[in-house]
Amino acid sequence: MGNPKGFLEIARVTPERRPVQERIHDWKEVYKDFPEDKLSAQASRCMDCGIPFCNQGCPLGNIIPDWNDLVYRGNWKEAIKRLHATNNFPEFTGRVCPAPCEGSCVLGINADPVTIKQVEVSIIERAFQEGWVEAAIPRVRTGKKVAVVGSGPAGLAAAAQLNLAGHLVTVFERADRIGGLLRYGIPEFKMEKNVLDRRLDLMKAEGVAFRANANVGVNVSVDELKKEFDSILLSGGSTAPRDLPIEGRDLKGIYFAMEYLPLQNKRCEGDTIPDKEFISAKDKHVVIIGGGDTGADCLGTAHRQGALSVMQFELLPKPPSNRTLDNPWPNWPNIFRTSSAHEEGGDREYSVLTRKFIGRKGDVEELQAAHVEFVDDGTGRRTMKEIPGTEVTMKADLVLLAMGFLGPERKGMLDQLGVTINERGNVATDGEKMTSVPGIFAAGDMARGQSLVVWAIREGRQAAKFIDKYLMGSTDLP
Numbered sequence: 001m002g003n004p005k006g007f008l009e010i011a012r013v014t015p016e017r018r019p020v021q022e023r024i025h026d027w028k029e030v031y032k033d034f035p036e037d038k039l040s041a042q043a044s045r046c047m048d049c050g051i052p053f054c055n056q057g058c059p060l061g062n063i064i065p066d067w068n069d070l071v072y073r074g075n076w077k078e079a080i081k082r083l084h085a086t087n088n089f090p091e092f093t094g095r096v097c098p099a100p101c102e103g104s105c106v107l108g109i110n111a112d113p114v115t116i117k118q119v120e121v122s123i124i125e126r127a128f129q130e131g132w133v134e135a136a137i138p139r140v141r142t143g144k145k146v147a148v149v150g151s152g153p154a155g156l157a158a159a160a161q162l163n164l165a166g167h168l169v170t171v172f173e174r175a176d177r178i179g180g181l182l183r184y185g186i187p188e189f190k191m192e193k194n195v196l197d198r199r200l201d202l203m204k205a206e207g208v209a210f211r212a213n214a215n216v217g218v219n220v221s222v223d224e225l226k227k228e229f230d231s232i233l234l235s236g237g238s239t240a241p242r243d244l245p246i247e248g249r250d251l252k253g254i255y256f257a258m259e260y261l262p263l264q265n266k267r268c269e270g271d272t273i274p275d276k277e278f279i280s281a282k283d284k285h286v287v288i289i290g291g292g293d294t295g296a297d298c299l300g301t302a303h304r305q306g307a308l309s310v311m312q313f314e315l316l317p318k319p320p321s322n323r324t325l326d327n328p329w330p331n332w333p334n335i336f337r338t339s340s341a342h343e344e345g346g347d348r349e350y351s352v353l354t355r356k357f358i359g360r361k362g363d364v365e366e367l368q369a370a371h372v373e374f375v376d377d378g379t380g381r382r383t384m385k386e387i388p389g390t391e392v393t394m395k396a397d398l399v400l401l402a403m404g405f406l407g408p409e410r411k412g413m414l415d416q417l418g419v420t421i422n423e424r425g426n427v428a429t430d431g432e433k434m435t436s437v438p439g440i441f442a443a444g445d446m447a448r449g450q451s452l453v454v455w456a457i458r459e460g461r462q463a464a465k466f467i468d469k470y471l472m473g474s475t476d477l478p
Contacts, residue, residue: 002072006044012112013038020344024303027188027268029095030340039122042115043071049106053330054116057104059458060086060093064101064116071119080127083120085478088160089199089457091128092153092182094121095191097454098293104330128198135205142166144471147229149216149413150236152180153453154444156203157460158233158467161477163208165468170229171208174215174236177269181237181453184262187297189304189340193269217413231439231467234419234427235460238405238445244289248357253364255279257294257402264301281307285395287367288312289354290402293339298400300341310346311394313369315384318350353386357399367396405450424449432466433459441467
């Protein structure tokens with residue numbers, strides 16, 4: 001603890017966002033660079049608590065107090081070693097993770113928590129600038145071959161760890177580029193894709209093989225995979241979207257978020273997509289149904305495409321400004337937040353139920369909704385009830401459904417593999433990530449359900465450890 005009075009004397013400061021009128025006209029990341037002197041001061045706010053709850057709040061168990069102190073002291077090279085010890089991709093989590101570590105920061109009990117996320121991303125970016133992040137090529141190869149199906153954060157983390165253990169890893173991705181959710185789910189303004197490509201180039205140099213346009217169960221045979229590889233990890237996403245089967249759902253102009261977002265990301269990559277195939281919010285009244293991160297991604301994208309107006313609906317009530325008694329520290333604070341996309345414009349409405357879509361000549365033009373409340377049904381459970389007189393009809397040229405996901409797609413690979421699906425609709429695994437089929441493992445959203453990038457990385461690392469143990473009888477992977 002280099003500055004014992006840091007948390008008393010220094011206020012929390014976060015990076016400045018670029019002006020709204022500047023950033024909505026490009027696809028670059030929204031945050032400005034954070035000066036080193038300010039970062040050092042922020043790192044000095046870390047309290048050297050007796051029990052670092054930030055470490056427990058982070059799914060990866062990042063050793064946060066250590067690298068906060070190292071940054072404060074200017075020992076950046078040692079800081080990246082501590083950071084990489086628990087996190088394969090801090091450049092991803094430092095940009096898109098909601099930072100549950102900060103929600104568990106002891107300082108957050110009665111003050112603003114330490115800016116852990118900003119320190120994290122600054123460490124990894126400094127390390128890349130200085131050339132400290134180099135390909136770690138295994139000295140010995142085991143001869144064992146592992147297929148990783150899905151190239152999102154879980155699959156990439158598992159591949160990196162398994163390669164580190166000396167196995168020959170091939171990552172299969174059904175899309176035309178590697179990266180999964182990181183590539184086609186997260187908009188460019190949240191994470192520019194050169195950040196992803198930089199890490200993929202390192203992994204290739206380390207010996208990981210990648211196969212894009214490889215849809216296992218469709219154009220890649222499941223049986224061939226079983227014959228060629230000693231073990232298989234299923235690390236695809238929870239990609240079956242939650243639908244809204246109400247009147248008018250078949251009208252043109254209503255799309256799932258993951259139909260909408262990837263097309264813009266492809267254009268940002270330089271792909272030519274004909275206008276008739278592209279989904280654009282330009283000059284349209286947009287309604288986004290779903291108040292989570294995916295909805296916010298749709299919101300920021302719609303702003304940059306030139307939407308006339310954007311309304312975002314959330315079925316649940318508006319969160320409180322501060323923690324409530326039933327949401328104490330160190331649990332994740334369920335409070336009202338304003339993302340960079342919300343700062344850029346649009347309206348948010350809470351406790352709204354969409355009742356039907358209205359259109360003419362097959363195209364959606366309006367949406368009918370009503371406000372709801374959640375009341376006790378007499379058994380202690382809360383049920384939803386429409387509030388009379390709150391019905392409203394509004395313009396809606398483009399409707400985006402961002403209501404979450406129900407689990408992995410079963411048709412194709414999962415049906416052919418014959419793995420058991422649990423009651424939540426995810427791939428069932430045992431305590432060591434193995435499915436009902438010996439030698440086949442599952443991790444990330446496919447096994448856990450829809451979750452955060454940081455959880456996916458943890459799942460991938462854990463699966464790699466258990467696969468290594470399965471193949472070799474023991475493991476030294478963390």
